Amino acid sequence: MLQGETMVLSRFQLSDIELATENFAATYCIGLDTERKVYKADLDHFGNSISSSTEGMNNGEPSKKHITVAIKCIINSESGRGGKQAFFEELEMRTSYKHPNIVSLIGFCYEVDKMILVYEHASKSSLDDYLKSVDSMKNFTWTQRLHMCLEIARGLNHLHTSPQRIIxxxxxxxxxxxxxxHEAKIAYFGISKHPTNQEVGMKVYADPEYETTGNLETHSDVYSFGVVLFEIFCGRVAYHPVYMKDKEKGLAPLARKCFNDGSIERIIDPKLIEETDEDVLTSNRGPNNDSLYTFLKVACQCTGEAANRPTMEMVINELELALNFHVSHYFLLFVFLITCFNF
Known part of the structure; x- marks a missing residue:
């Protein structure tokens, strides 16, 4: 086991992982992380503890649990020179932090030509799944979307401000x-420090400056987060065909153009501008102008020139301001209407 500051990782057997995934069968694959597949499976897990006490143990032995996990398999040759050392250094680093908006790494496996990371899987689905389904995304109010953005931002800020300055x-x-x-968690970043995904559409999240210089920095994450902000605002994935036609480079460039020329209503999720009688006194209506402007301004800053991008801490402050503008606006409206009714 690898001891970190806050947790202990379990070492899983390759044979157990192959059995749980039927030798990494396609039916267990739930997505891609860079060029690697992520699998969902059930594994036997012996309870972790950061202390040497016998809590959670039976007759001095760790308690056995049947858990659902996400398994990311990395082929040994992918890691390049010093692969084994890099793998275990990465594991040591991962044990030094824990955050409610980051998926937890719970174990690993290093056998034969496989380097495997085992993560918790406490998720209903990904944001991408919701964005692809109009019926699913329309259920998120502006308030809920702002909270979601804040949770993602706080998780990313935790990575950027950790002693290791994780990108x-x-x-x-x-x-x-x-x-x-609907609580949000950032998932599945691994040994590779450089995004290599060539899957159709995935380049829309990549920092254009990284594409040019090859230097991956925290502001590269900030750019990608800005793209996610625009997705949540529009209710569609950034690589939706409507954003890729006529040689467009995805949602972000189009959204920035619409914001700058005053035509942002072209791409806003129609659900956000619907006003219904039952929520007239609540903050569940569409965003007011101050909240909307603050949100879009920071999204544009995130996807702007690298030198001018905000830190994630600055982004959090702006998103909190957007939320406060939204909530206070409808609180004042509520007070105004109650006053009118009293007369």
Whole structure:
């Protein structure tokens, strides 16, 4: 086991993982992380503990649990020179942090030509799944979307401000998992420090400056997060065909253009501008102008020139301001209407 500051990782057997996934069968594959597949499976897991106490143990032995996990398999040759050392250094680093908006790494396997990371899987589906389904995304109010954005931002900020200054390198809606209560968690960043995904459409999340310089920095994550902000605003994935026609480079360039020329209503999720009688006194209506402007301004800053991009801490402050503008607007409206009714 690898001891970190906050947790202990379990070492899984390759034979157990192959049995649980039927030798990495396609039916267990739930998505891609860079060029690697991620599998969902059930594994036997012996409870972790950061102490040497016998809590959670039976007769001095760790308690056995049957858990659902996400398994990311990395072929040994992918890691390049010093692969084994890099793999275990990465594992040591991963044990030094824990955050409610980051998917937890719970174990690993290093056998034969396989390097495997085992993550918790406490998710209903990814944000990408919701964005692809109009019926699913329309259920999110502006308030809920702002909270979601804040949760993602806080998780990413935690990575950027950790002692190791961790760069995710693959922020996209498919790597944002939503739990049963729609709580957001950043998932599946791995040994590779450089995004290599060539899957159709995935380049829309990549920082154009990284594409040019090959230098991956925290501001590269900020750009990708800005793309996710626009997705949540529009209710569609950034690589939707409507954003890729006529040699367009995805949602972000189009959204910035619409914001700058005052035509942002062209791409806003229609659900956000619907006003219904039952929520006239609540903050569940569409965004007011101050909240909308603050949100779009920071999304544009995130996807602008690298030198001018905000830190994630600055992004959090702006998103909190957008939320406060929204909530206070409808609170004041509520007070005004109650006053009128009293007269």
């Amino acid at each position: 995710h390198g693959d922020i996209k809606s498919a790597n944002i998992l939503l739990g049963m209560n």
